[in-house]
Amino acid sequence: MTASSAAQPDQDPFILKVENLTKRYGATVALSDVSLSIRRGTIHGLLGENGAGKSTLVGLISGQRVPTEGAIFLDGAPIANVDVKAMEKAGVFLVTQEPMIIDHATAAENLMLGIWPSKNGFVNWRKLRDDAARMLEGTHIDPQALAGRLDAVARRKLNILRAMFGGGKVIILDEPTAALTVEDRAQLFAFMRQLKAQGVTFIFISHYNDEILEICDACSVLRDGVLAGGTEDVGSLTSEQLSELVLGRGLALFQRERRTFADEAPVVRVRNVENGHLAIPEFDLHAGEIVGFTGLPGAGAKELARALFGLVPSQGSIALEGQATRPLPADPRAAFDMGIAFLSDDRRRDGNIASMSIGENISLSSLAAVATSGFLKPEAEKALSQRYFQAMGIKAPSPATVVDKLSGGNQQKVCLGRVLATNPRLLILDEPTRGIDVGVKQDVLRIIDGLSKSGVSVIIVSTDTDEIVRAVDRVCIFENGAIRVQLSGEAITSERLRQGAEANA
Amino acid sequence: MSQVTTAAATKPSTAQPKREGGRYVLGWVLHNVVWIWLIALVIFFGLFNQFFFTTFNLQNIMVQATVLGMIGLAVALPLLVAEIDLSLPANLGFSSAIGALAYSDLGLPWFIAMLVGVAVATAIGFFNGLCITKLRMVSLIQTLSMMIILQGALLALTQGRTLTNLPDGYVWIGQAAIGGWPIMPVIFVVALILVAVILRRTVLGRSIYAVGGNPVASNSAGIRVDRIKIITYTIAGFLAGVGGFLLGSWQMAITSNQGSSYLLYAIAAPIIGGVSVFGGRGNVVGVLGGVMLLTVIQVGLAIVSVPSFYVGMIGGVMIFIAVAIDAIRVRYFA
Ligand SMILES: Nc1ncnc2c1ncn2[C@@H]1O[C@H](COP(=O)(O)OP(=O)(O)OP(=O)(O)O)[C@@H](O)[C@H]1O
Numbered sequence: 123m124t125a126s127s128a129a130q131p132d133q134d135p136f137i138l139k140v141e142n143l144t145k146r147y148g149a150t151v152a153l154s155d156v157s158l159s160i161r162r163g164t165i166h167g168l169l170g171e172n173g174a175g176k177s178t179l180v181g182l183i184s185g186q187r188v189p190t191e192g193a194i195f196l197d198g199a200p201i202a203n204v205d206v207k208a209m210e211k212a213g214v215f216l217v218t219q220e221p222m223i224i225d226h227a228t229a230a231e232n233l234m235l236g237i238w239p240s241k242n243g244f245v246n247w248r249k250l251r252d253d254a255a256r257m258l259e260g261t262h263i264d265p266q267a268l269a270g271r272l273d274a275v276a277r278r279k280l281n282i283l284r285a286m287f288g289g290g291k292v293i294i295l296d297e298p299t300a301a302l303t304v305e306d307r308a309q310l311f312a313f314m315r316q317l318k319a320q321g322v323t324f325i326f327i328s329h330y331n332d333e334i335l336e337i338c339d340a341c342s343v344l345r346d347g348v349l350a351g352g353t354e355d356v357g358s359l360t361s362e363q364l365s366e367l368v369l370g371r372g373l374a375l376f377q378r379e380r381r382t383f384a385d386e387a388p389v390v391r392v393r394n395v396e397n398g399h400l401a402i403p404e405f406d407l408h409a410g411e412i413v414g415f416t417g418l419p420g421a422g423a424k425e426l427a428r429a430l431f432g433l434v435p436s437q438g439s440i441a442l443e444g445q446a447t448r449p450l451p452a453d454p455r456a457a458f459d460m461g462i463a464f465l466s467d468d469r470r471r472d473g474n475i476a477s478m479s480i481g482e483n484i485s486l487s488s489l490a491a492v493a494t495s496g497f498l499k500p501e502a503e504k505a506l507s508q509r510y511f512q513a514m515g516i517k518a519p520s521p522a523t524v525v526d527k528l529s530g531g532n533q534q535k536v537c538l539g540r541v542l543a544t545n546p547r548l549l550i551l552d553e554p555t556r557g558i559d560v561g562v563k564q565d566v567l568r569i570i571d572g573l574s575k576s577g578v579s580v581i582i583v584s585t586d587t588d589e590i591v592r593a594v595d596r597v598c599i600f601e602n603g604a605i606r607v608q609l610s611g612e613a614i615t616s617e618r619l620r621q622g623a624e625a626n627a
Numbered sequence: 628m629s630q631v632t633t634a635a636a637t638k639p640s641t642a643q644p645k646r647e648g649g650r651y652v653l654g655w656v657l658h659n660v661v662w663i664w665l666i667a668l669v670i671f672f673g674l675f676n677q678f679f680f681t682t683f684n685l686q687n688i689m690v691q692a693t694v695l696g697m698i699g700l701a702v703a704l705p706l707l708v709a710e711i712d713l714s715l716p717a718n719l720g721f722s723s724a725i726g727a728l729a730y731s732d733l734g735l736p737w738f739i740a741m742l743v744g745v746a747v748a749t750a751i752g753f754f755n756g757l758c759i760t761k762l763r764m765v766s767l768i769q770t771l772s773m774m775i776i777l778q779g780a781l782l783a784l785t786q787g788r789t790l791t792n793l794p795d796g797y798v799w800i801g802q803a804a805i806g807g808w809p810i811m812p813v814i815f816v817v818a819l820i821l822v823a824v825i826l827r828r829t830v831l832g833r834s835i836y837a838v839g840g841n842p843v844a845s846n847s848a849g850i851r852v853d854r855i856k857i858i859t860y861t862i863a864g865f866l867a868g869v870g871g872f873l874l875g876s877w878q879m880a881i882t883s884n885q886g887s888s889y890l891l892y893a894i895a896a897p898i899i900g901g902v903s904v905f906g907g908r909g910n911v912v913g914v915l916g917g918v919m920l921l922t923v924i925q926v927g928l929a930i931v932s933v934p935s936f937y938v939g940m941i942g943g944v945m946i947f948i949a950v951a952i953d954a955i956r957v958r959y960f961a
């Protein structure tokens with residue numbers, strides 16, 4: 123976007139180079155001797171399993187962290203001792219994996235954070251508002267809304283838009299598409315192509331093969347902190363080859379054997395759920411059934427999931443088998459006591475206690491089960507934590523590791539472990555595999571499948587059509603706070619799901 | 628971390644372990660800075676004045692640390708849930724006056740009167756908890772106003788006089804000694820152990836850390852956040868009440884501004900000891916370290932006969948250094 127970046131013939135074809143980059147945290151080697159060059163005006167994919175070092179690498183490039191060893195060159199000039207602010211000034215913008223949002227500021231202020239239009243040290247509020255309104259066009263986000271009240275997807279978009287409009291020459295997106303809808307993705311990709319045509323370079327991190335294949339020109343793969351491979355020509359690869367490159371082995375994709383429950387009595391009966399955003403007269407679930415909820419943001423999928431768990435005050439009743447019909451739970455504790463467990467789509471905000479250890483997080487919702495009259499039983503707690511630490515395949519030295527130090531995907535596994543450890547009868551998962559790598563994703567889907575076989579009823583809220591197709595027996599597509607379409611059996615296909623609620627079944 | 632077979636061998640570097648080792652030692656030193664600083668000051672004061680190591684003085688330090696310890700422990704609890712209670716020192720003074728007056732004016736037996744005082748302190752803690760959870764009052768301001776109310780109430784209650792009409796039973800614990808060693812610190816040790824057990828071994832303690840670490844996530848994890856905060860404030864009030872009794876018993880008097888002088892030290896002690904003002908981090912051992920450090924500074928400066936005009940300033944600088952070193956540790960070694 124800056125005039126100076128118009129390609130000059132004798133320019134170095136590589137805008138960004140890292141040489142022998144190493145990052146250690148105490149005994150942990152997060153990144154080891156990585157050398158990499160990124161071609162000007164391309165979209166460079168960065169792939170790897172959870173904990174491979176992707177976020178660490180882009181954190182070093184963007185000035186968020188300081189390398190232990192090695193050098194980074196931007197436009198041929200070495201960069202050292204810089205911070206995020208300096209790098210943004212130099213034209214490198216990073217959208218971090220976890221939303222970076224100031225809750226008590228408005229959406230507009232969050233968009234303009236640090237790039238405020240100002241004159242003589244005073245913020246030009248009118249210009250700020252106008253610019254923000256322009257940036258938010260077509261996103262349905264109110265510029266004056268408090269950011270803390272926005273949902274996870276909207277908060278994510280604020281970060282992405284801030285970077286895209288920041289006028290940078292290198293824009294780094296760390297898993298930007300996790301939990302975005304199909305349209306959002308399309309919009310983002312169109313925008314990326316448009317900026318690329320203007321000479322902007324992108325580093326794009328994603329666990330979705332189809333995205334890498336669609337948008338990237340080149341890609342690099344990290345494995346356990348080491349550069350394990352890459353290609354200058356992504357177009358020549360298939361999705362299977364990409365998975366193999368990432369995992370170092372072939373990948374068996376999971377596919378659930380779909381069941382129908384036509385002649386069984388439901389074990390979960392939800393009636394007349396109503397709040398400001400929802401009107402669901404009736405919703406039933408069978409023992410061992412897995413139902414997918416999808417829909418555009420605000421259409422009701424997430425809202426119903428949260429209402430069932432007591433996170434949004436709502437009218438309505440729920441009857442679980444063997445229990446009397448009751449009002450919807452008033453708070454999460456009441457929900458857990460009824461046998462309902464919920465995984466939030468925003469692990470940072472209401473998933474993990476980042477300052478506590480993996481083990482303490484896993485047992486947090488099941489403390490009563492590992493205590494007698496209020497006193498914790500250390501062995502029982504340890505056994506529980508250890509069990510889910512292993513089941514979820516969390517990559518860390520031990521369950522005593524503090525969650526803050528884990529990679530994004532591994533933090534997600536901790537959340538999931540805590541929820542599963544409660545032994546629920548009704549399991550509600552909002553974007554369960556958000557940020558989880560292709561390999562582990564299949565494991566998670568297998569675990570959920572196994573739970574359903576032991577009689578647990580599952581609701582999966584997801585914008586990932588592929589995941590829904592692979593994991594569920596039935597799909598509910600939401601629109602305007604109601605279930606508009608239900609699909610089951612053969613009718614569940616990626617193509618059909620992408621059409622959304624409009625095309626009536 | 629598992630090593631991958633396809634990974635290229637990383638450059639062997641011989642200089643590395645040494646540097647890492649040095650860094651490790653530095654990290655350890657900074658991590659235990661409160662205790663190292665404490666030992667250094669003890670040696671320093673001891674060398675300066677032989678009197679510092681006399682039994683009498685060590686006993687004095689223990690007794691002084693007891694009251695500060697009780698109140699510092701109380702202050703630490705709301706900090707752990709990412710709130711604060713500034714009214715605890717005032718609560719300590721006010722509740723002990725209530726206890727004393729319940730004896731002298733209502734004629735209750737001293738033990739019952741003392742319990743009334745502790746109960747009042749506990750109730751005030753409970754009330755503070757209600758205000759900041761159910762009414763969503765900001766704890767800093769709510770407890771600041773409560774502090775002013777309680778200080779005023781103490782003044783009104785005593786009419787500016789010092790209550791000295793304390794029964795023998797009441798003052799016994801403050802004076803009692805076995806073989807010359809005061810037994811009052813035993814109460815502090817018991818309180819330390821109790822709070823440590825609560826924090827480390829109970830569902831309540833785990834919930835306290837969780838709520839302080841991330842209240843929104845705690846709620847979603849099935850913890851009743853408001854309830855935990857109220858319980859925390861209530862326990863803090865109780866500890867302040869016991870501290871009030873101990874202070875009255877030890878001084879054999881309750882002044883019209885009893886407890887108020889503890890405010891800054893009571894807040895400084897847990898923070899120096901590593902209790903985070905942002906909640907969720909800190910432990911009882913740290914609080915003990917902070918309390919001992921502050922007490923040694925106070926007593927030591929008095930002993931080495933620093934002119935009294937300088938005591939406040941030098942004490943402040945010593946606290947500043949401790950906090951600054953801790954900040955450096957968090958910045959570079961966390
Ligand atoms: N502050 C820290 N202290 C200690 N170890 C850390 C810290 N931050 C990251 N690590 C470790 O560094 C490694 C790489 O983490 P990183 O976040 O870069 O992974 P990632 O490739 O982004 O994974 P994901 O796909 O899960 O986001 C992990 O093993 C992680 O545990």
Ligand SMILES: [Mg+2]
Pocket residue numbers: 176177178219296529530531
């Ligand atoms: Mg990451």
